Amino acid sequence: MTEPEQSLPEQMMELADAQCSGIITESEVETLERLLTEHPELRGQYLNFVFLHIGLTGTASTRLMSSHNSPFTPDVIEPAEQQSARPIERSLFRRTLVPAICLVACLCALGLYLFFPVDQQPAAPAQIAETHPQYYFDENTTPPEEVATLYDAMQATWELLGKDLGVTDHFQPGTVKLTSGNVAFAFSGGADISLASPALFGMERKNQGTLFSGSLSTHKTDSNAPFTLETPSVELIDRGTEYEVRVNAAAETFVHVLDGQVEVKARGHLPRFFWNFDQPEALPLTDSIIGTPIHAGKNAKRISGLIGKGAVRFNNRPDASLLAGNGGGTDVGTGDYSVTTGITLEALVLSEWQTTVAPQKKAPFDYDEIFRKEDGSYRILLSFQNDDKAGQTQIPSVEKGPCLSFGLFLSGVGYNEMDLPLDGKAGRPTLEELRDGKPHHIVATYNGWTGVKAIYIDGVLRMNHQFPVGTMIISGGPTPAVIGNLISEQGETLVGREPFNGIIDEVAFYDFALDAATIATHFERVQAGKDYFDGQLHQFMLQAKEGENMLLNKGQKMKFAAETGLPIF
Numbered sequence: 001m002t003e004p005e006q007s008l009p010e011q012m013m014e015l016a017d018a019q020c021s022g023i024i025t026e027s028e029v030e031t032l033e034r035l036l037t038e039h040p041e042l043r044g045q046y047l048n049f050v051f052l053h054i055g056l057t058g059t060a061s062t063r064l065m066s067s068h069n070s071p072f073t074p075d076v077i078e079p080a081e082q083q084s085a086r087p088i089e090r091s092l093f094r095r096t097l098v099p100a101i102c103l104v105a106c107l108c109a110l111g112l113y114l115f116f117p118v119d120q121q122p123a124a125p126a127q128i129a130e131t132h133p134q135y136y137f138d139e140n141t142t143p144p145e146e147v148a149t150l151y152d153a154m155q156a157t158w159e160l161l162g163k164d165l166g167v168t169d170h171f172q173p174g175t176v177k178l179t180s181g182n183v184a185f186a187f188s189g190g191a192d193i194s195l196a197s198p199a200l201f202g203m204e205r206k207n208q209g210t211l212f213s214g215s216l217s218t219h220k221t222d223s224n225a226p227f228t229l230e231t232p233s234v235e236l237i238d239r240g241t242e243y244e245v246r247v248n249a250a251a252e253t254f255v256h257v258l259d260g261q262v263e264v265k266a267r268g269h270l271p272r273f274f275w276n277f278d279q280p281e282a283l284p285l286t287d288s289i290i291g292t293p294i295h296a297g298k299n300a301k302r303i304s305g306l307i308g309k310g311a312v313r314f315n316n317r318p319d320a321s322l323l324a325g326n327g328g329g330t331d332v333g334t335g336d337y338s339v340t341t342g343i344t345l346e347a348l349v350l351s352e353w354q355t356t357v358a359p360q361k362k363a364p365f366d367y368d369e370i371f372r373k374e375d376g377s378y379r380i381l382l383s384f385q386n387d388d389k390a391g392q393t394q395i396p397s398v399e400k401g402p403c404l405s406f407g408l409f410l411s412g413v414g415y416n417e418m419d420l421p422l423d424g425k426a427g428r429p430t431l432e433e434l435r436d437g438k439p440h441h442i443v444a445t446y447n448g449w450t451g452v453k454a455i456y457i458d459g460v461l462r463m464n465h466q467f468p469v470g471t472m473i474i475s476g477g478p479t480p481a482v483i484g485n486l487i488s489e490q491g492e493t494l495v496g497r498e499p500f501n502g503i504i505d506e507v508a509f510y511d512f513a514l515d516a517a518t519i520a521t522h523f524e525r526v527q528a529g530k531d532y533f534d535g536q537l538h539q540f541m542l543q544a545k546e547g548e549n550m551l552l553n554k555g556q557k558m559k560f561a562a563e564t565g566l567p568i569f
Contacts, residue, residue, distance in 0.1 A: 174472070179197055189205070233563070324480065324483060371481070395416040
């Protein structure tokens with residue numbers, strides 16, 4: 001009878017046990033090194049076992065597991081399942097353990113570069129430590145809260161986009177497509193919404209919804225909790241009133257106030273955040289829209305601008321990063337980085353992407369982040385990637401290899417990335433073209449009103465994908481937005497995982513999708529040495545502040561233009 005074949009974790013643990021016991025052979029060391037190089041997912045288990053062994057020796061080296069000043073702090077080590085260590089722990093108690101100093105020598109023989117960079121500095125609370133996982137996605141995310149319940153459906157035919165509706169009557173953010181009859185929802189924020197078919201309606205948050213098309217009426221049950229309704233042209237803020245809204249095929253919005261008062265606000269046309277990095281060297285970096293400060297890592301160096309006075313150079317080190325804060329987010333769907341019906345990420349970059357990391361680090365590939373906010377599955381991501389994850393999160397699916405990736409969580413779809421292959425085919429640029437030592441204008445957009453996700457490079461559409469119209473983004477939360485890196489928390493330590501290599505300038509974050517003509521204009525301005533707004537951002541901001549919201553009172557009716565949100569008399 002033959003023995004069953006060992007699994008990879010079992011084989012790794014057996015070799016690690018032999019190493020810790022001082023009986024490992026040279027060929028077994030080579031086998032262990034090969035396993036840990038080819039299967040990075042085993043490294044956390046290996047290190048946890050090694051340091052468990054050190055702890056059981058009773059030597060002073062146990063301090064490596066508890067001190068924040070050690071390069072081996074557990075805050076930088078991926079946790080392993082406790083169950084995988086227990087059988088080994090029992091076997092260790094049954095044998096004589098070698099001194100810890102011999103074990104450290106064995107580790108050095110194996111090559112600590114499998115796990116740690118040779119120049120890593122000690123990690124301390126609130127400092128950025130270094131780690132090189134195969135890739136990093138934080139999946140430990142609390143789903144969005146329930147936003148509404150179904151309270152009436154009169155012979156209605158309807159569905160929730162992208163999902164099997166089943167018999168549910170409790171809803172997280174999503175979009176309802178009503179094809180016949182009427183349906184009504186009670187929002188947990190205190191508003192009752194009644195839809196008339198045909199209609200497409202998005203439930204964004206407990207106090208906010210979106211009418212993509214069709215008609216509805218809304219009644220506030222809690223006058224102290226304003227409810228916001230978004231349409232293609234305006235935002236309506238219900239101040240304890242009752243009103244009717246219709247969006248026609250031309251995306252014009254009709255409003256009829258039945259009782260009380262409704263505040264009408266034209267949709268904005270400026271970014272939420274714009275970082276041009278032009279502040280004087282003596283002053284901290286801030287956002288140019290609301291002045292939010294940026295925390296710059298020591299390897300994010302301020303230099304002369306690609307456009308304007310300043311830019312930032314990143315050198316592929318873990319503390320090459322710009323932390324732009326969480327925008328006030330506490331949970332998924334909250335904060336200034338929470339967007340629903342659209343998004344644009346825009347940046348001017350000079351890439352020196354290495355594609356693969358330095359050989360001594362033994363990692364199979366490299367990510368260069370332009371922008372990332374890692375709220376678990378609800379992340380926002382724009383980065384250069386080169387990995388073997390083809391087909392796992394991609395929509396549409398493409399061949400593996402170097403790409404520019406744009407990731408979002410879409411309601412009814414889940415987290416997905418559109419990966420633009422850098423292969424020179426079908427109008428796409430090659431990797432060499434993007435690493436030619438010149439700045440390139442990169443724009444990623446998603447438009448919930450059309451369902452189109454797109455990537456533009458140097459003013460030209462390079463790739464797009466069509467999702468169902470009305471599919472919304474779910475985003476926001478407590479983690480910091482980061483330019484030029486992915487920063488995640490491990491205990492009290494901030495870990496820099498995917499640093500950029502090159503120069504980043506003129507970064508803008510919008511809560512809507514820029515159209516192709518505007519993107520082409522921005523690129524033309526960049527070519528002329530100007531910023532995206534032709535130097536007039538301050539004037540545009542003043543004009544936006546001067547524009548007063550319109551108040552509609554009981555009995556009033558008004559139509560608003562699709563493009564401008566201005567009233568049509």
